[in-house]
Amino acid sequence: MVKHGRNKKRRAGRIGKTKLKNKTYKRWNPSPKFGNDVIKANWDNTKSPSQNLASLGLLAKPNQDVKRPNEQQGYDPSNTPSLVELFDIPDSDSMKVRKEYPMEEDDQKYIAKCMKKYGTDYGKMFRDHKINKMQHTETVLRKMGARFLLLSAEQRTVDIPAKAQQE
CATH class of the missing domain: 1.10.10 (Arc Repressor Mutant, subunit A)
Structure with a gap:
């Protein structure tokens, strides 16, 4: 039987190409990685991250869970300390002023x-x-x-x- 130019097609690279799969990729593992053994032992993959943090005694979103001062009961804005009282800023202090030279x-x-x-x-x-x-x-x-x-x-x-x- 006639092969209809099979050898010519093979030499041209049209037939019998073998492709090697690239197996260098790393499969993604969705489970969290821990550096601390205590957290690793108490972490439950069936719970959400915020539930796991709550079981450990931590807050998932600390800025959203804290009540704002105006939402707290018994909040009086007149009792708030001034910045000087908070940070103990002296009244007069010699500031080191750097001389500016417009040209080197x-x-x-x-x-x-x-x-x-x-x-x-x-x-x-x-x-x-x-x-x-x-x-x-x-x-x-x-x-x-x-x-x-x-x-x-x-x-x-x-x-x-x-x-x-x-x-």
Whole structure:
């Protein structure tokens, strides 16, 4: 009998493909896993989690089970202590205020060095790769320069170059 090109089909991979099943998956086990032996011994899989927690003396939803102060009997809002009484906050305390510098000292030195050579000509400053080692764009240099010139005397750690003051 004629096989109608069976060998050709077999070599082409159309017949007799064997697929191996991937058995690397782990079957899901719905029972809870416990790290504590006491809870493991007292847990009943036929009960709900909230019933099991109640049998252990725990609350399943502690925030919902507690009565709110206005729902409690005999609640008087005038008897509530103030925050100062609760947390014992002193009346006066020296707060550590951190000085804010709008520009870092390194950035001030960098832009002062650039301004020493070119003043406020940010286009030339941008093209000079020896002075502009960080390769900031013209816009970034312009913003840095404007911020540096707006600093107060207390905030500035580097003097403004004479070339930038003239312009």
